[in-house]
Amino acid sequence: MNCCPRRLFIFMVFTAYLFFQISGSAICNSDFPIRDLWEKYISCETLEEAKQYVESNSFGLYYYLLPPNSAFSKEVDFLSEEIFQECGRLFLRVSGYKFWIPVKRNNKKWVFTMDERSLLDELTKNWYKEKIGSIQYYSDHKMTQKERFHGHLLSDVVKYYEKLWGIKVNDIRYYLADEPENAVNIVDETNPGAGKSRYRTIKAVRTSFHSHELAHLFALEIGFVNPFIDEGIANYLGSEPKIRDIKDVEELLEYTNLGYEKFLNGAAFFNEHVKKRKNIYGLSQLVMKYWVEKFGFSKIKDLLRQGVVDPGKIEVLIPNVLEPFARTNCGIKEILIKMRDDPYFMKLYFRNNPVVHPK
Numbered sequence: 622m623n624c625c626p627r628r629l630f631i632f633m634v635f636t637a638y639l640f641f642q643i644s645g646s647a648i649c650n651s652d653f654p655i656r657d658l659w660e661k662y663i664s665c666e667t668l669e670e671a672k673q674y675v676e677s678n679s680f681g682l683y684y685y686l687l688p689p690n691s692a693f694s695k696e697v698d699f700l701s702e703e704i705f706q707e708c709g710r711l712f713l714r715v716s717g718y719k720f721w722i723p724v725k726r727n728n729k730k731w732v733f734t735m736d737e738r739s740l741l742d743e744l745t746k747n748w749y750k751e752k753i754g755s756i757q758y759y760s761d762h763k764m765t766q767k768e769r770f771h772g773h774l775l776s777d778v779v780k781y782y783e784k785l786w787g788i789k790v791n792d793i794r795y796y797l798a799d800e801p802e803n804a805v806n807i808v809d810e811t812n813p814g815a816g817k818s819r820y821r822t823i824k825a826v827r828t829s830f831h832s833h834e835l836a837h838l839f840a841l842e843i844g845f846v847n848p849f850i851d852e853g854i855a856n857y858l859g860s861e862p863k864i865r866d867i868k869d870v871e872e873l874l875e876y877t878n879l880g881y882e883k884f885l886n887g888a889a890f891f892n893e894h895v896k897k898r899k900n901i902y903g904l905s906q907l908v909m910k911y912w913v914e915k916f917g918f919s920k921i922k923d924l925l926r927q928g929v930v931d932p933g934k935i936e937v938l939i940p941n942v943l944e945p946f947a948r949t950n951c952g953i954k955e956i957l958i959k960m961r962d963d964p965y966f967m968k969l970y971f972r973n974n975p976v977v978h979p980k
């Protein structure tokens with residue numbers, strides 16, 4: 622083959638140019654920007670460093686769910702990512718459980734968020750839309766009369782919560798999934814009654830009335846502070862009594878010896894609830910009711926506000942804003958002993974819970 626040295630030189634220069642163009646663009650614009658974001662976030666060594674990868678009002682949620690540079694976050698496997706224009710999600714797996722977390726682009730920079738509304742717009746383009754009271758419903762089926770009726774009841778609960786919290790929450794969206802594949806895709810859960818709450822959004826499986834998730838939604842208006850506190854608020858305001866029989870009472874009495882404060886740790890709370898399937902929700906409900914009756918709901922709001930300013934400092938804040946741990950453990954122990962000795966007291970203790978699911 623006849624090959625002129627000048628041509629060969631031009632060819633080599635051109636090849637080198639192409640190589641640098643391609644490898645350069647791979648460095649600047651990764652094919653997996655969300656995975657890059659994830660890897661940067663989990664390898665952060667300080668809380669301050671991690672904050673740059675998360676939208677500010679969502680930081681507490683990520684800090685407790687996926688603490689950076691922790692043993693837990695190292696157990697999490699990256700699966701895939703899905704990107705739309707300015708939003709997307711990251712699929713992860715831990716202990717066989719697959720889940721996703723939302724991301725959005727703020728000034729060309731990807732960050733983790735709890736505002737899923739643009740993402741849900743993309744994922745539910747073909748769903749039915751219906752405004753019921755003040756709530757915008759999105760459903761994968763035409764809503765039934767009963768579901769609409771429950772929607773009106775939930776809209777009344779919005780008014781009640783607005784008074785209690787002293788805030789107005791506009792643009793509440795409720796995504797109602799009936800089909801299992803939609804439930805997995807949107808809610809990450811398939812059990813009827815399961816739900817999740819994010820910024821001004823409720824996602825639920827086969828229930829159009831989810832007062833527990835609505836209570837979370839209101840707490841999230843201030844910010845996510847801690848799983849135990851957050852579940853305490855949602856269980857106290859929006860759930861049925863979690864202490865139903867003597868077995869529950871005995872189980873919770875053991876917790877008072879351990880100290881409820883042990884479960885302010887996100888991993889310990891997750892372990893007790895998801896892995897051991899213990900009645901940690903019952904404990905959070907009881908502690909919250911005890912606090913609200915002793916200090917008033919405004920103190921709980923103070924706790925949230927201060928917790929948002931200082932994520933991860935809840936162990937310091939509780940004794941400052943409310944009372945020392947030992948005093949709460951003592952107080953709830955007295956209530957539990959009374960429940961153990963008097964079944965009527967046990968049955969009636971949560972009767973004033975503000976909202977429960979309509980039958």
Ligand SMILES: [Zn+2]
Nearest residue numbers: 833837852855
């Ligand atoms: Zn909850």
